[in-house]
Amino acid sequence: MPDNNNEPVSGPEASGTAAATPARPARQRSIATRLILVAALWSLVALLVTGSVLVAMYREASEREFDARLDVYLKAIIGEMAAGTPSEPAEPGNLGDPRFDLPASGWYWLVMKAETGEVLFSSMSLLGDRLQLDEPQPGVILRSVISGPQGAELRVLQQTIIFGEAAAYRIAVAGETAELREREYDFAGQVALTLLVLGFGLVGAIFLQVRVGLRPLAALSASLAAVRRGDAQTVDENLPPELKPVAVELNALVRSNREVVERARTHVGNLAHALKTPLSVILNEVRGQDAPFAPKVAEQAEVMRSQVHHHLERARMAAQRRVIGVSCDVEPVLARLIRAMTRIHRDRGIDITLDMKTRLRFRGEEQDLEEMAGNLIDNACKWASSRVRVSVTAMGAGEGGERIVIAIADDGPGLGDSEMAEALKRGRRLDETVPGTGLGLSIVVDLAGLYGGDLALDRDRGPGGGGLVARLVLPAI
Incomplete structure (x- = not known):
């Protein structure tokens, strides 16, 4: 699948060097755990002090009572003498x-x-x-x-x-004093048992109090998650007075984010129209000229148009990447792309299959997923002999959260290590006989990077493989 639509990808796949792994910060305890631990520790100290005071008071009272009995005997001896x-x-x-x-x-x-x-x-x-x-x-x-x-x-x-x-x-x-000490030990045991039961009761009450008290935070978190998934447009502001200002500010942030994105899209669209029309006029004019410099002007105008398209597309991606609460299902997008690619390449009889076991959601714009996956599937179809396999799996949560891995493999001629690195360079076409601008993979790499993802090329080592496999890693919900 030696695509002509390329840009280098960052990471070990392109450079051949392992990136240094940053030290992970220490895991922070939850607020609920902290509150429960502090309250439980304070209760333990308070109960220990209380138990010690009670036992000391009982010992003192017992000794006074014992001395009072001895005093009675002492006075009785004096009286008899x-x-x-x-x-x-x-x-x-x-x-x-x-x-x-x-x-x-x-x-x-x-x-x-x-x-x-x-x-x-x-x-x-x-x-x-x-x-x-x-x-x-x-x-x-x-x-x-x-x-x-x-x-x-x-x-x-x-x-x-x-x-x-x-x-x-x-x-x-x-x-x-043996009897006296025995009574003191019995009393101390009863006090310890009573305070132990009381301590467990206090810890249980504290646990319930913290859980009930922090329930609005869980509601706020769930509301934020709904906005991030795209299931809701705003954060629910029906919260206690302590948290309502936070929800109001978050909604203001969401609205401001959407306004910024809309303005960016408008400016990008205006710029695209402002640049495309003059370039089209230049191309039309030089194509009708027989001057020796006309082909060179046409060639450079095409380069300018492709570069303008690339950078405008990248600006649009950056704007969309900052939209809060956007997500989409992966399976319908890929199924739609496979149907379209099957029709486009029906004269070559390319068999395109999709392997996806579980439902996964991409945390981003649906049209961005279409653009990335569409470029890769189309590229695979151009170089495949007869078969293209698309598989989608979930990857465990890392520092960036859950991940989706979309692997697109073909049974074409494949590439060597140096050719794979070369294929990922912007505008590089390894085979000029295949149509393309050389910017497809560049757009995929840029767009995946904006979402915190990655694109890597490798040899297809699966059964009946031998061609090329492109692995696209994207954030999931």
């Missing part, structure tokens, strides 16, 4: 709690002389052991935590009592 004389106080009993009579029960009391530290009385639960006590100040209740005879943690209340002027006595009451 007061039943004796100051020099010989009465011995206290079990204080109404049988644990003071059980050996190593964890509940103990003892009475010592303040001056000598001699033990006068002690509970039966001590079995002759002594508690390692700090000395309190007279009249002051000392609270402390010590290790008991069995190694268990004991909470102790001590007080020095002076009976009259005869003697001073140190009284201590101790209780094991």
Whole structure:
């Protein structure tokens, strides 16, 4: 398919060198994800602090209650000792709690002389052991935590009592804190479970709140997508007050874009008419002259006309490329082109087939797709021996989004690597016997580039191939 309608294509196919791959920016999290993560993190911190405060408050209250019980026992011992004389106080009993009579029960009391530290009385639960006590100040209740005879943690209340002027006595009451700590652990577990359930409930509520709150953004996105596809002319402005100004500005941008494009088309059309008529007059005049310079003038006038056509067409493409919300179905355009090319080349019996499995939409003007595909199919038919295959596939989304690949293969003589690069140069015709201006592929390359696409030539390596295949890559919806 050595087309005479050509221009070089950028990229590895034409230059033989690999382009440097730009570093991709880090993927940004969605606004919804950010809001949910921040709210969930804050909820976690708040619940942890709340749980810690609740457990600390419960521990403090439990210890106050425990100390109050020990204080009751301490006062009971003082009361029973007061039943004796100051020099010989009465011995206290079990204080109404049988644990003071059980050996190593964890509940103990003892009475010592303040001056000598001699033990006068002690509970039966001590079995002759002594508690390692700090000395309190007279009249002051000392609270402390010590290790008991069995190694268990004991909470102790001590007080020095002076009976009259005869003697001073140190009284201590101790209780094991295992039960107290166990209750604290149980409470902490209940608090953790309660706050965990509350945390999951808060995260769920935050998720629903964010999803519902951001739903207008999804509606705005869907409306913009409809405009881009061409299913709607304007963005829906029925949005909350925070987003309505955005929709209004977007609609103003769309209208301004269309006005600019219409003005560009008008200017291009006016320029085309202004230039074509004088060129036609020049050609008509020189064709009727027998002067030796007449053929040269005609030749250069034809070149000028083809170049004017090319650049005007390129200006029209650039204007249309900036139209927002334009798209078209690929299959009807290709089917229409194949029917037309079949009639044009019916005297040669060219078999043109279309292979397209799924429906695809081109993000651009229908007439631009017709021009690109029509040039390529017509070029393939000119060089094919008997068969032209047109296949359309979808390519995964890259930086530019979804892509359409239109591959047009013929069973003609094909081209070598250097010839393929040469064929893509503007105005280059490898075979002057085939009619053409040499600008067809140039227009295809320019137009594909304006849409962010590409055109590449390669050998047809399919079954029964051997000719040339042109691969046109275009943006899809």
